[in-house]
Amino acid sequence: DAKTTQPTSMDCAEGRAANLPCNHSTISGNEYVYWYRQIHSQGPQYIIHGLKNNETNEMASLIITEDRKSSTLILPHATLRDTAVYYCIVRNNDYKLSFGAGTTVTVRA
């Protein structure tokens, strides 16, 4: 599986956009980028995924660079409930979802 690199932690002010970076320089052409988050004591929650194009849903936006070696998850208006560990995952054709350490995001009032 292609490896991902994320910052260990980041803080964000409530109401501001949170931009979470992820590097995946060894990604292959048919591998998708997935983002999940895990709020304390809960199961991981799907956020968004993409292949090449930027994606947006009701939770977040995903910006993938043209060379696909990195991506950014954007939470447009962070709330206290967005405090969680965010995981960037590269998924290949064996369908596995392999989680790394993720980024611990703390949203502060």
Add this chain to the structure above:
Amino acid sequence: DARVTQTPRHKVTEMGQEVTMRCQPILGHNTVFWYRQTMMQGLELLAYFRNRAPLDDSGMPKDRFSAEMPDATLATLKIQPSEPRDSAVYFCASGPTGMNTEAFFGQGTRLTVV
């Protein structure tokens, strides 16, 4: 509201006892994953199934762990005999086939082996 259901939510057992954790995947989902989460190791993929057949269980300790899908509505993870180092939260997830599909997680079973 479709969701993955895991039972029990909490389990405390004595070392050496058999433990069975159950998962009901979302109806229609044919891919099922089992994960284990500890503070030290994070989220580890133990095994996953497609159409009830195991595709990869390389993450699972073979001597004491076993995973099965008796039917499409039930996945089980058994530990026999259990050891204190098996204490963790075990998550099940299900999804449809394909790389372009999301997997949904259950709330987990918190296992404590004393």
